[in-house]
Amino acid sequence: MIEVQEVGRSFTVGRRRDRRTVHAVRDLSFTVGAGEFVGYLGPNGAGKSTTIKMLTGILAPTTGRIEVAGLDPSRRRTALARRIGVVFGQRTTLWWDLPLRDSFELIRHLYKVDRVVFRERLEELSSLLGLGDFMATPVRQLSLGQRMRGDVTAALLHDPAVLVLDEPTIGLDVVSKAAMREFLSRRNAEHGTTVLLTTHDLGDIERLCRRVMLIDHGHLAFDGTLDDLRATVPEEKSIEDVVARLYTGQATTGA
Template sequence: MIISTDGLGRDFLVGSRLRRTRVTAVADVTLDVARGEAVGFLGPNGAGKSTTIKMLTGVLVPSAGTARVCGLDPVRERKALARRIGVVFGQRSQLWWDLPLAESFALHGAIHRVPPARHRERLEECVELLDMAAFLATPVRQLSLGQRMRGEVTAALLHSPELLVLDEPTIGLDLASKERLRTFLSAVNARGDVTLLLTTHDLPDVERLCRRVVVIDRGRVLVDDDLATLRRRFAGHRTLVVELVEPAGPLHGLTGVVDVAVEAQGLRQRLEFTGATTAAALIADVARRVEIRDVGVDEPSIEDLVRTLYASS
């Protein structure tokens, strides 16, 4: 396992010297992440995500439980662990503000003692896939946010880490920059080069990159399952969008359908249905009543899923 925790917890003392209160930020987090996985680590603000990440990277000492990351104790073997992981924080930079981006990359390679040939190969790959050639000579302080985030991800990957921890990596980015980063990270993970642990409030990041989702709230894990299973268990209603050859009135009375919306003068209908039927069965029912030109299924978003989880917790 790349990450393995057992009963991991962290308490903080808050208040004045005379009156302090113990607050539990993380409680009894037991988690295993296998090599090559891409895991979305989700939760509202204050859920315990950042505290957990700080314990996994050796920044914070756990109050309870144990953690192993890349086979190492994050606290006792923090320096060795730093050579085997990469971390990207969306609102904190690991680049040198006044240096050209290329010199920041050279310094990172030197710090991690990456052999020159391997450094050059990895950098050329990142520059090509993230389209950074045009601004390598630009000081970091002059880069746009999207350009800087591409640089942050590259810096975190130059030493070929086994684990890449991404904390809000697309925060504030425009749509084009977000898509470029998602495509790159998906490709890197698909090759098995690196395991991804992603925390984000930008749920399309999770939908694009992760097959598994861990949801945490009030310091405790609510759900740990693959994305497809979570959709089936918690996402509720789905919508079948039907394009018709000829206009028709609302297609009421179909098994499992709880709402019908008619659009385009009856040429398009949206049929909201429950688990009482399947998309295939519903399409067959519709086809027996009208002639179909095209169909599609709108799946509930991860945002809907997480909202349902919070409501039921």
């Protein structure tokens, strides 16, 4: 469902005489099969956000090739939008001053979702995510947890084959975080939705992902199961400590 082959992305920064090239991603290759739930980890500045922007068509790779749901993201961005859903935890896709229900209705028109199908999907998602009490509330008045549930619903209304999640539980309280994790797990299991999750919350990774990829300095540093990840630093018991050791290069990686 996702194929990344020897991808690089460079940026030129600075002014005139002080210009230099920054390689955000270097020779990155991986595939994600249909129905997988994969965690994509890395420290700040490692290249995670750049990768996500290339996968969703916001950026074009400098080198290499990307396909998502059979499409080149940067060249077929409009067509790809109908095959993927995207949630950025720190940026909403909802209309700030509109009631939540009206935002969903606008999304229905944008994606040309049949009215009957839309109503059925919205009822299902509303029930699973508990949206009923605030569907008439303007988005700007929602709590962070309520808004995140609204953003996830918005990303799924057109029934995408691929769901890209960037920090979907950031700032959520314990109860809201547990509800979000349960919903995403069920969505993956029952609908076969392919999910790529980037997060700094390793609890999300442990509870949701069967496979983990770790990127550092633009390179893929690890790709394997959680058990494989723990085995890289057998003396550490917590996943947080294992990942910290990987970030600092103090482990034998499985990439």
